[in-house]
Amino acid sequence: MAILQNTDLRILVVDDQESVRSHLSHELLRMGVEQVLEAASAEEALAAFEQHQPDLVLLDILMPGNNGYWIAERIRDLEDGRWTPIIFLTGMDRDEDLWEGIRTGGDDYLIKPVRATVLAAKIRAMQRLLAMQRRLVAVTEELYEANRQLNSLIERDALTGLVNRRGFDRVLHEQIRLARRESTPLTLMMCDIDFFKQYNDNLGHPEGDKCLKAVANMLARTCQRPGDLACRVGGEEFALILPNTPRSGAMMFARALTELLASGKLPHPASPVSPYVTVSGGITTCVPDESTTSMGMVTRADEALYAAKALGRNHFFSYELQVTAKDHLVAQR
Ligand SMILES: [Mg+2]
Known part of the structure; x- marks a missing residue:
């Protein structure tokens, strides 16, 4: 048998x-x-x-x-x-x-x-x-x-390792929902590297990529609280999603970021505003309600970014406060 x-x-x-x-x-x-x-x-x-x-x-x-x-x-x-x-x-x-x-x-x-x-x-x-x-x-x-790994790869920017546009859209949507439920302030910052086209034209694309990585690295380092997220949403465009961050906190965050970038002293031989790489940023902060959308927040942050650039770049400008991060500090003293 x-x-x-x-x-x-x-x-x-x-x-x-x-x-x-x-x-x-x-x-x-x-x-x-x-x-x-x-x-x-x-x-x-x-x-x-x-x-x-x-x-x-x-x-x-x-x-x-x-x-x-x-x-x-x-x-x-x-x-x-x-x-x-x-x-x-x-x-x-x-x-x-x-x-x-x-x-x-x-x-x-x-x-x-x-x-x-x-x-x-x-x-x-x-x-x-x-x-x-x-x-x-x-x-x-x-x-x-x-599948889980694939999803995280799909939402990851290959060059910088930051979350990409796709991940940004998903997380911003989620954070708006969360902040609405908890009635907490949510801050969104859209940032551009100043005169990045000139940087690339002057130093070449491999150096441009290094610059993007260095800036991405600094942004990631400033996003240390749980929930803070640095994303690369376009060529030289970055976005920071900062949950539980009120307007004044967002301004402090922007100043810390500017200082970190300044201390990094990444040479920018083609920038008219500084010998080093600088960043302009637009900030919007709100306690989301039923009318708050991702698109609305991005539009406000973009408008503020446009204002920061119009002020000569190397500034962070708040849509709601209509002031730069530096001026906000001066006004508080
Ligand atoms: Mg029996």
């Missing part, structure tokens, strides 16, 4: 008759099954199932108290996402019994007295199904992880 190979199977045998249990246990162990658990009632069966999580259940149908169909239904309820093969043991070989067995969650049935060769064949078949099912679960998990 066929002996099972490579089996680390744990099998639960449920039958109210001691002689049936010990016969099956004996046969299973002889076939090479690693562990056989026995249960004589529905209560014992469910307790053993929960505690030992067997790989397969041989389940008697006729038992005093709750029968095998009832146990099968409970077992299916207990499993969460897993699937344990259930083979019914029955003295009856009527089609209705078979149907009831399948309906309640059984996978197959054996007619008592069980012959060893038939038992081995059924267990082999179940082993194969079990292996396929486990592989399927593993593949599903791999797919889920791959």
Whole structure:
């Protein structure tokens, strides 16, 4: 007879008759099954199932108290996402019994007295199904992880490593919703590297790319609170999403950013306003209400950015306060 190979199977045998249990246990162990658990009632069966999580259940149908169909239904309820093969043991070989067995969650049935060769064949078949099912679960998990990584790649700018336009749109939308619900101020800053075209024309595109990376790096460093996000939304255009940041906080943030950039001293030989790379920024801050949209916030930040540029660049300008970050500081003193 066929002996099972490579089996680390744990099998639960449920039958109210001691002689049936010990016969099956004996046969299973002889076939090479690693562990056989026995249960004589529905209560014992469910307790053993929960505690030992067997790989397969041989389940008697006729038992005093709750029968095998009832146990099968409970077992299916207990499993969460897993699937344990259930083979019914029955003295009856009527089609209705078979149907009831399948309906309640059984996978197959054996007619008592069980012959060893038939038992081995059924267990082999179940082993194969079990292996396929486990592989399927593993593949599903791999797919889920791959999908997650793909999504984060899709939202990532390859050059700078910042979140790209696509990610920016999604996050801004989410943060507006969140800030509306919590009634907290949300700040959006749109930033441009000043005279970046001249930088590229003068030093070449490889140097331009280095400059973009350096500025992106600084922006990312200033976004340290949870939720703060630096994005690259266009060629030399960046955006900062700053949750829970009121107008004055946004101005402080802008000044810190300007200082960090100044201390970096990235040479810009073609800038009319500074020997170093500078950034202009437009700021908008609001506690979002029902009328607040991503497009509305971007438009206000862009208008403020335009004003910052008109003031000679190297400024951050607030749409709501109608003042630059530097002037705001002076006004506060
Ligand atoms: Mg019985």
